[in-house]
Amino acid sequence: FxxxxxxxxxxxxxxxxxxxxxxxxxxxxxxxxxxxxxPWKLMLQIIKIAIVTMQLVLFGLSNQMVVTFKEENLLTFKHLFLKDYVDGSMEAYAVYRQADVYDHIDYIITQYGLLHNNTVGNHEYEKNGSSYNPLLLCQNFYRNGSIYPGSETFEIDAHVDTGKRFNLFFSFNSQSETCSIIMKSVTFAVMAINLQTVRYRELPDCYDFTVIITFNNQAHSGRMKVDLEMDVEINECKDWKVTGACKFTKLGIYLTVMFDCVILITCITSFVLCTRSVVKGVLLMFYSRHCRTHSGRNVPWSDKLEFVSGWYILMIVSDTLTIIGSILKIEIESKVFTSYDVCSIFLGTGTMFVWIGVIRYMGYFKKYNILIVTLRAAFPNVIRFICCAGIIYISYCFCGWIVIGPYHEKFRTLNTVSECLFSLINGDDMFPTFKDMQQKSNLVWIFSRVYLYTFVSLFIYMILSLFITIITDTYDTVKVQAAISAPFAALIINALLGSLNQNSHSDTKVCPLFLISFRLAAAGERSPNIRAAEISLCV
Structure with a gap:
C-alpha cells in the first residue's frame, strides 16, 4: 500500500x-x-508572502481612499443639512420644541434646493430620466391617540401607520398633534465622483448616496433625537475620459489585474502542494494497521495525529481566503463587485495566516522556536483557565448591564459592557468609568462601587496574575528541560535507531512508542528524527 x-x-x-x-x-x-x-514549498511560501503582502498594501491604500471619501461625505452632509451642527459634540443632536422640528425640516429642504450653490464638492441631484428625483418626507405615527397626562388618562391605537410621501413642495400642518408621532424622516439621493483615485493611476468610481435624516420620537420624552445616515452604492461611471495620464491609468489597471492573477496561480499551487502533503500524512497514518497486525497493539490517536500537520492546514486556509479575496479584488477593479469590506476581510485574514505560517520555519532553529513550544505546551491549561474565568466575566457583564446600564453610558448594551470591563482588566479608562456613574440613585451608586471594586480586584490582582503565572511556569519548564535534555538528544536517537535495527532482524515485534515518549526540550517536543524512529519501531 x-x-x-x-x-x-x-x-x-x-x-x-x-x-x-x-x-x-x-x-x-x-x-x-x-x-x-x-524545497519547492518553502520557496513558494517565501514568494507568496512577498506578493500577497504587496497585494494587501495596494488594496489597503485603495480601500483607505474609499472609506475616507465616504466618511468625509457623511460629515459634509451633516454640516449641509443639519442646522447648527458642531463637530465632535458629546451631546446627541436633538430638538425639543415643535417649532424647532419644522424649522429643521424647512432648513433641510432649503439646503437641498441650494445644493449646487453651497457644496464645494462635485455633488449632484439624482436624475430619473430628464427630471431630478424629489426630496421625500415620511412619518410614522399611531393610528389614533389621545393622551391627557393631567388627568392620567390616555387612549391609543398601537397600530403604526406610515404617512404618505411628499415631493419637495409639500405642505403640512405645524399645529397637528405630536403625541402620536413616532418618527419623521427626510430622504434624498445625491451623486458624486471620487476623483482622488486618478492620482494613484486608478479610474474614479461614481457614488450614489442615499441620505436619510430621521427625527426619532419613540421615547415621547420631549427630546426628539436627530440623526443623519447614508447608504452608499459604488458604480462604474458610464462615460469617462482621462487625459494626460490615460495611458498610464489603463496600463496600471491591466498590470494590477495581471498581478492578481499571478497571486491566484501562486495560491492555487500552494493549496495543491499543501493538500498533497496532508493527504500523504493521512495515508501514512495507516501505519497503525501494520502495528496492529505485527505487534498486536493499537496506536493512540495522539500519535496518529502526528501525521496531520497543523501548519499545512493553516496554509490551506490562508490560500483559500487569499484566493477568494483576490477574486473579489479583481471583480472590484472591474466594477462588478463593490463591497470593499468583504474583500478586505478575506485578504487581511489570509495575509495574517500567511505570516503566522512563517513561524513554522522559524521552529527549525532551536533558539527561535521558544514561542511555539511555550504556546503549544501552555495551550491546554490556558483554555481550561479561560473557560472558568469566562464564566465569571459573563456573570459580571449581565449584572452590570441590568443594574448599572440605565445610569451609565458604558453599560447600556451587553457589547459596551464587555468592552468596558475588558478595558478595566487592562487598566484602561478606569477613573472615567468610576466618575461617569450618575448619582441618580444612591442605592445603585453604592452598588456600582462594590461592583467595580470587586471586579477590578478579582480580575487584575487574582485572575490575570494567575493567567500570567501559567505562561511563565510553562516557559520556565521549557527552558529547564532544554538545559537538561539537550545533551542527551543524540544518545536517545542512537538508542532508538539501534533498537530499530535489532527489531528488524528479530522475529519479535515490539512497539515501545506506547511505553516511552522522549520529549526533547531542545525542540520543546519530540524532534522529527525521534518521532520517526519511535514510530518506525512499531513497524
Whole structure:
C-alpha cells in the first residue's frame, strides 16, 4: 500500500514504510540533504508572502481612499443639512420644541434646493430620466391617540401607520398633534465622483448616496433625537475620459489585474502542494494497521495525529481566503463587485495566516522556536483557565448591564459592557468609568462601587496574575528541560535507531512508542528524527 511494486517481501515493505515515515518528518533542509529534493514549498511560501503582502498594501491604500471619501461625505452632509451642527459634540443632536422640528425640516429642504450653490464638492441631484428625483418626507405615527397626562388618562391605537410621501413642495400642518408621532424622516439621493483615485493611476468610481435624516420620537420624552445616515452604492461611471495620464491609468489597471492573477496561480499551487502533503500524512497514518497486525497493539490517536500537520492546514486556509479575496479584488477593479469590506476581510485574514505560517520555519532553529513550544505546551491549561474565568466575566457583564446600564453610558448594551470591563482588566479608562456613574440613585451608586471594586480586584490582582503565572511556569519548564535534555538528544536517537535495527532482524515485534515518549526540550517536543524512529519501531 505504501511502497512500490518492487517491495515484495514483508521485510522489504517494513523497511520501505520506515523510510517513508522518517522522510515525512524531515524538514526541508534534511530532505534536500537526504535526496537532493529542492524545497519547492518553502520557496513558494517565501514568494507568496512577498506578493500577497504587496497585494494587501495596494488594496489597503485603495480601500483607505474609499472609506475616507465616504466618511468625509457623511460629515459634509451633516454640516449641509443639519442646522447648527458642531463637530465632535458629546451631546446627541436633538430638538425639543415643535417649532424647532419644522424649522429643521424647512432648513433641510432649503439646503437641498441650494445644493449646487453651497457644496464645494462635485455633488449632484439624482436624475430619473430628464427630471431630478424629489426630496421625500415620511412619518410614522399611531393610528389614533389621545393622551391627557393631567388627568392620567390616555387612549391609543398601537397600530403604526406610515404617512404618505411628499415631493419637495409639500405642505403640512405645524399645529397637528405630536403625541402620536413616532418618527419623521427626510430622504434624498445625491451623486458624486471620487476623483482622488486618478492620482494613484486608478479610474474614479461614481457614488450614489442615499441620505436619510430621521427625527426619532419613540421615547415621547420631549427630546426628539436627530440623526443623519447614508447608504452608499459604488458604480462604474458610464462615460469617462482621462487625459494626460490615460495611458498610464489603463496600463496600471491591466498590470494590477495581471498581478492578481499571478497571486491566484501562486495560491492555487500552494493549496495543491499543501493538500498533497496532508493527504500523504493521512495515508501514512495507516501505519497503525501494520502495528496492529505485527505487534498486536493499537496506536493512540495522539500519535496518529502526528501525521496531520497543523501548519499545512493553516496554509490551506490562508490560500483559500487569499484566493477568494483576490477574486473579489479583481471583480472590484472591474466594477462588478463593490463591497470593499468583504474583500478586505478575506485578504487581511489570509495575509495574517500567511505570516503566522512563517513561524513554522522559524521552529527549525532551536533558539527561535521558544514561542511555539511555550504556546503549544501552555495551550491546554490556558483554555481550561479561560473557560472558568469566562464564566465569571459573563456573570459580571449581565449584572452590570441590568443594574448599572440605565445610569451609565458604558453599560447600556451587553457589547459596551464587555468592552468596558475588558478595558478595566487592562487598566484602561478606569477613573472615567468610576466618575461617569450618575448619582441618580444612591442605592445603585453604592452598588456600582462594590461592583467595580470587586471586579477590578478579582480580575487584575487574582485572575490575570494567575493567567500570567501559567505562561511563565510553562516557559520556565521549557527552558529547564532544554538545559537538561539537550545533551542527551543524540544518545536517545542512537538508542532508538539501534533498537530499530535489532527489531528488524528479530522475529519479535515490539512497539515501545506506547511505553516511552522522549520529549526533547531542545525542540520543546519530540524532534522529527525521534518521532520517526519511535514510530518506525512499531513497524
Amino acid at each position: 505504501f511502497c512500490n511494486h518492487q517491495c515484495q517481501s514483508m521485510e522489504e515493505r517494513t523497511e520501505c514504510l520506515r523510510r517513508k515515515i522518517k522522510y515525512y518528518f524531515m524538514n526541508p533542509c534534511e530532505k534536500y540533504h537526504a535526496r537532493g529534493r529542492i
